[in-house]
Amino acid sequence: MKIGVFGTGMVGETIGSKLVALGHEVKMGSRTATNDKALAWVKKAGAKASTGTFADAAAFGEMVFVCVAGGGALDAVRAGAKGLDGKVVVDVTNPLDFSKGMPPTLFVATSDSLGEQIQRELPKSHVVKSLNTINCNVMVEPSRVPGDHDVFVSGNDAGAKTKVRQVLTEWFGWKKENVIDLGDITTARGTECYLMLWLRLWGALGTPDLNVHVVRAKK
Amino acid sequence: MKIGVFGTGMVGETIGSKLVALGHEVKMGSRTATNDKALAWVKKAGAKASTGTFADAAAFGEMVFVCVAGGGALDAVRAGAKGLDGKVVVDVTNPLDFSKGMPPTLFVATSDSLGEQIQRELPKSHVVKSLNTINCNVMVEPSRVPGDHDVFVSGNDAGAKTKVRQVLTEWFGWKKENVIDLGDITTARGTECYLMLWLRLWGALGTPDLNVHVVRAKK
Numbered sequence: 001m002k003i004g005v006f007g008t009g010m011v012g013e014t015i016g017s018k019l020v021a022l023g024h025e026v027k028m029g030s031r032t033a034t035n036d037k038a039l040a041w042v043k044k045a046g047a048k049a050s051t052g053t054f055a056d057a058a059a060f061g062e063m064v065f066v067c068v069a070g071g072g073a074l075d076a077v078r079a080g081a082k083g084l085d086g087k088v089v090v091d092v093t094n095p096l097d098f099s100k101g102m103p104p105t106l107f108v109a110t111s112d113s114l115g116e117q118i119q120r121e122l123p124k125s126h127v128v129k130s131l132n133t134i135n136c137n138v139m140v141e142p143s144r145v146p147g148d149h150d151v152f153v154s155g156n157d158a159g160a161k162t163k164v165r166q167v168l169t170e171w172f173g174w175k176k177e178n179v180i181d182l183g184d185i186t187t188a189r190g191t192e193c194y195l196m197l198w199l200r201l202w203g204a205l206g207t208p209d210l211n212v213h214v215v216r217a218k219k
Numbered sequence: 220m221k222i223g224v225f226g227t228g229m230v231g232e233t234i235g236s237k238l239v240a241l242g243h244e245v246k247m248g249s250r251t252a253t254n255d256k257a258l259a260w261v262k263k264a265g266a267k268a269s270t271g272t273f274a275d276a277a278a279f280g281e282m283v284f285v286c287v288a289g290g291g292a293l294d295a296v297r298a299g300a301k302g303l304d305g306k307v308v309v310d311v312t313n314p315l316d317f318s319k320g321m322p323p324t325l326f327v328a329t330s331d332s333l334g335e336q337i338q339r340e341l342p343k344s345h346v347v348k349s350l351n352t353i354n355c356n357v358m359v360e361p362s363r364v365p366g367d368h369d370v371f372v373s374g375n376d377a378g379a380k381t382k383v384r385q386v387l388t389e390w391f392g393w394k395k396e397n398v399i400d401l402g403d404i405t406t407a408r409g410t411e412c413y414l415m416l417w418l419r420l421w422g423a424l425g426t427p428d429l430n431v432h433v434v435r436a437k438k
Binding site: 097105106109145148149154180181182183190191192193194195196197198200203204205207209210211212213216218 | 316319324325328329330363364367400401402406408409411413414415416418419420422423424428429430431432433434436437
């Protein structure tokens with residue numbers, strides 16, 4: 001499968017490398033076609049890896065992962081909007097605001113979300129928010145954290161969520177029962193705000209290799 | 220032990236009833252000394268239960284639980300401030316804002332928290348944020364949800380957190396290893412923002428008898 005990955009940071013590189021390792025063709029997109037980090041990644045990742053602008057990566061991918069820093073997400077999807085028409089867009093971003101020091105705050109929260117903003121920016125695409133609650137290494141290798149723990153999907157299109165669920169289970173190794181469909185894209189407010197807890201858990205536990213498992217009473 | 224409970228709603232009643240059942244003396248506080256719901260609760264809960272104003276309940280309790288609706292929390296602790304000096308104040312509130320429809324948003328989030336606001340309002344008290352991530356029935360009976368799941372404490376005073384940890388484990392039945400100390404009171408931003416996810420989990424799973432278990436990689 002041909003896949004676009006927006007973002008040249010740790011998240012984009014980790015997801016891009018995993019997809020290449022699985023045998024897919026991946027184009028890493030950034031603001032320019034000659035981003036140093038993207039070129040270095042292509043060199044390392046091999047023949048199935050390529051790079052280009054956001055528009056190039058959007059046009060290339062049958063599915064596109066948005067892994068840029070939250071503050072650059074809307075500019076990135078705007079740059080790639082035409083190529084994203086009709087496609088599944090997996091939004092992995094978090095609206096982290098580092099301007100007030102550490103740990104970061106969120107620049108949009110509780111009454112709106114970056115997932116919703118991206119969906120509004122791409123009305124013809126099927127945005128699915130997922131994986132944003134987990135460190136990138138755990139995203140593509142859930143067994144780094146022992147036992148049952150969960151990943152969430154939020155989106156308006158059931159078919160798109162089914163495709164993302166397949167990516168999570170068949171490609172990334174998540175157990176079917178550990179993928180929780182929260183509902184439409186407005187539920188991205190839940191997973192984005194959860195980051196505020198995740199950051200404190202990281203601080204308290206001293207490792208980013210952590211996740212939560214949702215436990216419920218039996219009916 | 221003599222305990223004050225601020226709030227006559229489901230949370231205050233559930234915690235108050237549990238404390239009375241454990242043999243403690245509980246004074247339920249509200250804006251007036253003759254609140255109908257508080258009087259009805261006293262009648263039901265028996266000889267160890269009493270009611271009064273917030274100031275009365277604050278003066279009565281050796282420890283005080285703040286279980287009012289988030290929007291009324293600062294007024295409540297202001298009314299009880301004098302009686303709360305030097306005491307452990309367990310803040311169970313969430314800053315839920317229902318003015319924009321359902322599910323609610325938060326009226327303070329990510330760069331501040333209601334827990335911090337309460338601590339600032341009560342500089343001579345030891346505020347510990349806890350239990351706000353869980354439905355009230357599960358707060359005092361964690362076995363309603365099967366298996367391991369966790370409760371958090373946030374606060375500036377280590378001694379106060381130790382006391383709250385004892386309440387959680389020895390009185391309410393939480394396992395020691397399921398009480399996670401997130402750090403100082405600013406970490407209340409984490410658990411309050413988590414409510415945004417909790418509300419969607421409730422929607423998706425169809426039961427409020429749910430909680431999360433934090434899983435981490437072994438070091």
